[in-house]
Amino acid sequence: MTHNPGNDATDGISPLEFRQTLGRFASGVTIVTAQDGEERRGMTASAFVSVSLTPPLILVSVDKWAHMHALLGQEDVTHFGVNVLSAAQRHLSDHFAGRPGPDEQVPWFMHERVPLIGGTIAQLVCRKHEVIEAGDHTLYLGFVEYSRYTDDDPLLYFRGQYHELG
Incomplete structure (x- = not known):
């Protein structure tokens, strides 16, 4: 299916069309975690990407209406975690x-004042490196200070549903 944006291409495609199109991109599922005083918080995110090997940088995209956005926006919150879910963690x-x-x-x-989730196939602890405003989301660039991983199978997300390898 293709979409013609109409007379004014600067309007772009509709949010529904955008979601439907990008839903065809299979991704892993992560939980972004951070600490709010004594309370641990997490947010499911499939908008996660590796940015650079040297230095080790990742990026997560967080909706401005999400509770995690307010938490990561605090100056005293300097670190966050990224947990890549296994197929068993739907x-x-x-x-x-x-x-x-x-x-x-x-x-x-x-792990050093950053909450992580056990049983995941990978865990990263990141220092907030850069914060970039991007439409209705904010992009958090993280400098990876710690990682751990297993060889278990990942949980995948495709066309609005969970899937597993194989």
């Missing part, structure tokens, strides 16, 4: 996407 994606299950099912652990 429930955690739902939990942090606004369909919460019991909090005791979240396998939290701390």
Whole structure:
């Protein structure tokens, strides 16, 4: 399917058309985590990308209406975590996407004052490196200070649904 934006190409395509088109890009599922005083917070995000090997930089995109946006916007919040979910962790994606299950099912652990989630296939601890305003989202560029990974299978997201490899 193709879309012609009409007479004024500067308007771009509609948000629905944009979402439908980009939904064809399969991605992993991550939980971005940070600490708010004593409270650990997380947000499901598929808008995550590696930016640079040298220096080690990643980027996460956060909606300006998300609770995580307000948290990451605080000057005293200098670090955040990125947790790449395994195929067995669909429930955690739902939990942090606004369909919460019991909090005791979240396998939290701390790494140097940054909350991370156990059982994920990869974990990163990032220092906020740069903050970039981008439309209705803010892009958080993170300098990776710590990583850990396994060889388990990832949880994938494609056309609005979860999938697994194979």
